[in-house]
Amino acid sequence: MPDIKSEEKSLLRKIGLLPKIIGLVIGLIITYWVTKKAGFPMMFVKMYLAFVLACFIFFILLDLPDMKPLTPSRANRNLLLTFIIGSLIYTAAGVLHPQYNPLFEIEKINQLPRKELPAGPEAIEAGFEVYQENKCQNCHKTNRGGSSDRGPDLYITQTGIFPPEWVKEQIIEPRKIIHPGFEDPKAKKAMPTYFGDDIEGLEMDLLLTFLATQYNDKEMPVMGKTGETKKWSEIPERVAYGKKVYEGEINEEINCSVCHGKDAVPIMEGAGEFKNPDYFSKKLKKPFREFSDSDIVTSILYGVEETAMGAWLEEGLTREQAWAAVAYIRDAFQKDWAKTD
Ligand code: HEC
C-alpha cells in the first residue's frame, strides 16, 4: 500500500504541475512584454495577466482526478450555491468600484494636460470672461483697460510673452516668485492665493489664452509698480538672461554671436554691428543710432529678407528671449548712445 507522500507525488506528476508553472511564467512574461509594447493602459495589462493566470488554473482543473459522482440533489444544490456565491461576488465588486458617470468622465478629460492652449477669438473672449468673473481687474490693468495699480500692469509687463506654465504658476502660487516692486508683505494688497482652487481645467486654459494676448512689439517690457517701472535693459537679471540668449545658451540653434560676434564685432560679413551707431540698415533705411527698441525686436522676430538674418520667431525663438536679447544689446553695446524712447 503506497504511503500518503508518494500518493501526493504521483498526483502532482499526474497534473504535470512543473511544466504548467513554467508555462505560466513564460505566459506572464510574454503577455506583459507584448501588452506593454502595444502601449495598453496598466489596467488592461493587469487584465491580460489575470487571464493568463485563469488559464493556468483551468488547465490544472482539467488534469485533476475525477470527483466521486454526486447524487442529483447534491449536484443541483452545489450548482445553485456556486451561482449565488458568484453573483454576490460580482455584485459586491460592482458596488465597490466607481460607477460610470458622463459628467465625471468629461471633467477628467478637461483635466488632462493639453499640449496647446485653446486658440482663436472666441477662446480669447471666453478667457477674458474668466478674467472678469474672478475680479482680476480689481488689481491689474490690461490692454482692455482697468484702473487699479495694486498689481503689475499685465500689458506693459507683457505677461503674454512668458511661457503659459510660468504664468499659471504666478496665478496658482503667487507668493513663490514675487514681481519686483511688490514685495510688500501686507497681505491685503497681495495677490490672493485661492485662484488655484477657483480656476481649473478648461477655465484656466482659457484664462491663459487671454493672458497670452498681453504683449506688444512696440515697447520693451518693463517690471515693477506702474509709475515706477524699469525697462528690461535696466534690470540686471533680464540683461543676464539676454546675454545667454545672444550667446546661444538658451536656444542652441539660434546663436546671435555666431554671426554678430560675442563682443559685437561681426563674424559674418554684413551682419549688424551693434557697437556702431552709424551701421546703416538696408531694411529700415536708417542708421543704428535711430533704431527704437521696437525696430530691433522686429528685426529679430521677423528677420531681414534675403539676408542671413532669419525670422527667428518662426525658428522657435520666443518673444521673451527676443526682448531679452534687445535688453542685452542695449546694455552691453549701446549704453552710451542708444535711443532711449
Ligand atoms: C488683490 C489684488 C489682486 C488680485 C485680485 C489679482 N492679483 Fe495678480 N497680482 C497681484 C499682485 C500684488 C501681484 C504682484 C506680486 C506677485 O508677483 O505675486 C500679482 C501678480 C500677478 C501675476 C504675475 C505678474 C508678473 O509679471 O510677475 C499674474 C500673471 C497675475 N497676478 C495674474 C492675475 C490674475 C489672472 C488674476 C485673476 C484670476 C489676478 N492676478 C488677481 C494682485 C492681485
Ligand code: HEC
Ligand atoms: C546666420 C547669421 C545671423 C544670426 C544667427 C543672427 N543674425 Fe542678426 N543679422 C545678420 C545679418 C547678415 C544682418 C544684416 C541684415 C541686413 O543686411 O540688413 C543682421 C542684422 C541684425 C540686426 C539689424 C537689423 C537690420 O535692420 O539691419 C539686428 C538687430 C540683429 N541682426 C539681431 C540679431 C539677434 C538678436 C540675433 C540672435 C537672436 C541675430 N541677429 C542672429 C545675421 C545673423
